[in-house]
Amino acid sequence: xxxxxxxxxxxxxxxxxxxxxxxxxxxxxxxxxxxxxxxxxxxxxxxxxxxxxxxxxxxxxxxxxxxxxxxxxxxxxxxxxxxxxxxxxxxxxxxxxxxxxxxxxxxxxxxxxxxxxxxxxxxxxxxxxxxxxxxxxxxxxxxxxxxxxxxxxxxxxxxxxxxxxxxxxxxxxxxxx
Amino acid sequence: xxxxxxxxxxxxxxxxxxxxxxxxxxxxxxxxxxxxxxxxxxxxxxxxxxxxxxxxxxxxxxxxxxxxxxxxxxxxxxxxxxxxxxxxxxxxxxxxxxxxxxxxxxxxxxxxxxxxxxxxxxxxxxxxxxxxxxxxxxxxxxxxxxxxxxxxxxxxxxxxxxxxxxxxxxxxxxxxx
DNA sequence: TCCTTGGTAGTCAAATTTGACTACCAATGT
DNA sequence: ACATTGGTAGTCAAATTTGACTACCAAGGA
Numbered sequence: 001x002x003x004x005x006x007x008x009x010x011x012x013x014x015x016x017x018x019x020x021x022x023x024x025x026x027x028x029x030x031x032x033x034x035x036x037x038x039x040x041x042x043x044x045x046x047x048x049x050x051x052x053x054x055x056x057x058x059x060x061x062x063x064x065x066x067x068x069x070x071x072x073x074x075x076x077x078x079x080x081x082x083x084x085x086x087x088x089x090x091x092x093x094x095x096x097x098x099x100x101x102x103x104x105x106x107x108x109x110x111x112x113x114x115x116x117x118x119x120x121x122x123x124x125x126x127x128x129x130x131x132x133x134x135x136x137x138x139x140x141x142x143x144x145x146x147x148x149x150x151x152x153x154x155x156x157x158x159x160x161x162x163x164x165x166x167x168x169x170x171x172x173x174x175x176x177x
Numbered sequence: 178x179x180x181x182x183x184x185x186x187x188x189x190x191x192x193x194x195x196x197x198x199x200x201x202x203x204x205x206x207x208x209x210x211x212x213x214x215x216x217x218x219x220x221x222x223x224x225x226x227x228x229x230x231x232x233x234x235x236x237x238x239x240x241x242x243x244x245x246x247x248x249x250x251x252x253x254x255x256x257x258x259x260x261x262x263x264x265x266x267x268x269x270x271x272x273x274x275x276x277x278x279x280x281x282x283x284x285x286x287x288x289x290x291x292x293x294x295x296x297x298x299x300x301x302x303x304x305x306x307x308x309x310x311x312x313x314x315x316x317x318x319x320x321x322x323x324x325x326x327x328x329x330x331x332x333x334x335x336x337x338x339x340x341x342x343x344x345x346x347x348x349x350x351x352x353x354x
Numbered sequence: 355t356c357c358t359t360g361g362t363a364g365t366c367a368a369a370t371t372t373g374a375c376t377a378c379c380a381a382t383g384t
Numbered sequence: 385a386c387a388t389t390g391g392t393a394g395t396c397a398a399a400t401t402t403g404a405c406t407a408c409c410a411a412g413g414a
Binding site (some may be wrong): 034165 | 187284323327332346
Binding site for chain 4 (some may be wrong): 045046049
């Protein structure tokens with residue numbers, strides 16, 4: 001649920017007080033569906049959950065022009081903290097989806113911190129790629145399941161590529177002030 | 178759940194009649210945790226589900242040497258069919274995890290079919306990489322969320338890399354007879 | 355007027371996943 | 385004897401995800 005939480009918190013942070021559907025639409029505009037699955041149910045569930053945890057404050061319905069227009073939500077102080085925590089976590093993740101969510105909001109972190117977090121992640125990715133390569137070197141190829149050697153190669157390459165992509169992204173961090 | 182289903186069916190297929198824990202252990206040996214998450218609960222749930230659907234036949238408990246040793250499972254004729262369906266689906270997927278599960282069992286398909294499926298997937302991956310590149314070319318870089326341009330580049334590269342890895346795997350398909 | 359279409363907003367039951375927890379047995383130490 | 389440890393085998397409630405479904409309103413047509 002971390003990805004949903006981060007996305008929902010992050011969008012509310014951008015939009016200010018808004019209702020669930022606006023979040024849904026914003027995430028659509030952001031083309032989040034290109035890199036992760038997101039169902040309406042998950043968003044509304046996250047909204048409830050985050051509110052219950054005090055990370056969001058739900059308020060009166062906006063007198064929406066169309067449709068029901070029920071509750072609206074705004075991020076609380078605690079929510080801000082949580083957002084930054086989740087963001088740091090996401091940027092330190094190996095999972096491409098989590099990482100992507102982190103990158104989406106990387107501009108919300110001070111540039112120095114963003115750079116250092118990304119650098120750490122790059123190192124970790126490379127280390128892991130090396131580790132997989134090492135494991136693979138002691139595995140015999142085999143035509144039978146589970147084709148470990150092939151899979152290790154596949155994942156090693158992907159980790160390495162991700163590291164390279166991150167280096168590029170890190171590079172762009174300076175081009176904006 | 179597709180990945181769990183495929184893995185469980187595939188392992189039972191390899192092992193023959195066995196109980197849940199044996200599946201768990203085999204998946205551990207296969208180091209499946211390197212590339213996907215798998216909790217015991219999911220495995221047992223899948224076993225129940227697959228049995229209910231008639232894809233597995235549950236039989237008498239093996240008089241296991243140690244521990245409780247409850248039900249044992251074997252794959253049914255319908256299960257074989259389902260396994261091959263899922264396998265084809267997995268090999269046609271863009272999702273690295275699903276794809277990995279497919280590759281794990283790629284040897285269970287006739288070589289010609291495996292080659293052709295993988296080739297199709299490679300084409301699809303490349304097409305999608307190109308599509309993302311095209312989208313990215315019309316997106317302005319921005320320091321604010323959601324950093325679409327960076328994300329598109331990240332995913333484009335990953336798709337392209339996956340395609341390359343698959344080409345390598347396709348190459349090895351011939352080295353075994 | 356009434357009906358249909360389409361976008362807005364969200365609900366809900368069912369399916370699935372999570373991971374902590376129970377229970378059993380065997381070997382080992384004391 | 386008996387307590388402890390550790391591996392085997394699985395259960396279960398809680399959390400989360402899925403995606404089909406409801407409900408409302410506005411605009412346009414017949």
